[in-house]
Amino acid sequence: MAAHHKARPLKSNSPRPAKQLCSECGLCDTSYIHYVKEACAFLHQQFDALETQTHGRQRTLANENECYFGVHETMVAARKKQPIPGAQWTGIVTTIAIKMLNAGWVEGVVCVQNTPEDRFQPRPVLARTAADIFAARVNKPTLSPNLNLLDEIERSGLRRLLVIGVGCQIQALRAVQKHLGLEELYVLGTPCVDNVTRAGLQKFLETTSRSPQTVVHYEFMQDYQVHFKHEDGSVEKVPFFGLNTRELKDIFAPSCLSCFDYVNGLADLVVGYMGAPLGWQWLVVRNERGQGMLDLVRDELEMQPVTSQGQRHQAVQQSIPAYDQGVTLPMWAARWMGVVIEKLGPKGLEYARFSIDSHFTRNYLYVRRHYPQKLASHVPEFAKKIVSQYRLPKD
């Protein structure tokens, strides 16, 4: 029987024990702050224990796909036969959530709408209707306090819940899930990397887009360009290699520069894009529960097997000092490099590994420099193994 947690009134301005590393996951806005030392992803790294709790086993480091993508039963590329207008990709996340609610699998869904004034300002909600879930489609690409709903969930008396969220939120959720008094908890995760505060997002848009105020949606795509979609439907493409890395280096939140849960290892099902061909979504089914969630919407999807092509190691090794020194290429050279890499470079799962390697090496260096005392315990074993393939600057 789960130990039932008793909601207590909250002090305003509650502290953030993770200090600068806090990703604003929301737990500390609730009475669950009581568990912060064990639950916070930045105070207590515990992938091994939480993977075992969730999936019945840890990831097998000797298996390259598991080391990179976490415990899983299958991976597949998919897209909706009829995409949802206004979704981030084709709307698989929204579709699964609505189907689960309508089929009575769950009574509520934690998802993220935006505030009326600002399309990029996240507003976590406990959705009870399909319309509420639909209104949460599309990424709010900023830190979102999804777990500030924990007290509301407990008060609501819900027994069956779906939570949609990113890695740091799900790590904390898994750590306190036994206190929530739920009969069933389903977790639909997305990958997540390089997240920012709302102010950081503004700086990114202003340094990178030709028209920051009309951007409705953007994504770092597998063609090595950022695609900005504007209000008038036009798409602006800016090559990664031309991004002003010197300016942009400190827009990412310190939490995200210390994060190694890119692929959301503790979700039941993960829906991203980076291991799939352009235009398709990438699904990682971690356990039986995740398989059930996918099966529920299978009729609405086109599917194809995941593939892998190319060789990432050299490109990653070369990007390490370039990123570290904040090198920006002139735009013409950036476009040219982008074209060459897209033609010859890693694709499919190898692109996903390329992205994981680039971010993990950067984040490892960040933790080593800024939090050397945390390096050994904070970096999970799978990330140490991934990073060990590369030569890092000595400092």
Ligand code: FAD
């Ligand atoms: P939709 O049906 O449009 O649904 C999007 C869902 O995202 C909504 O249910 C909403 O509740 C939730 N959401 C929105 N904003 C947030 C937020 N800030 N925090 C938590 N949940 C939120 N995929 C990759 O493969 N590689 C990446 O590098 C990558 N980075 C991402 C970074 C962020 C901050 C986020 C939120 C997602 C990222 N993804 C990444 C996932 C990808 O962009 C899509 O969200 C995913 O493929 C689902 O697309 P969809 O059309 O099915 O989603």
Ligand code: SF4
């Ligand atoms: Fe609290 Fe979450 Fe911040 Fe950790 S990341 S300090 S749990 S709000």
Ligand code: SF4
């Ligand atoms: Fe959380 Fe990591 Fe995403 Fe940052 S990059 S919001 S720490 S999951």
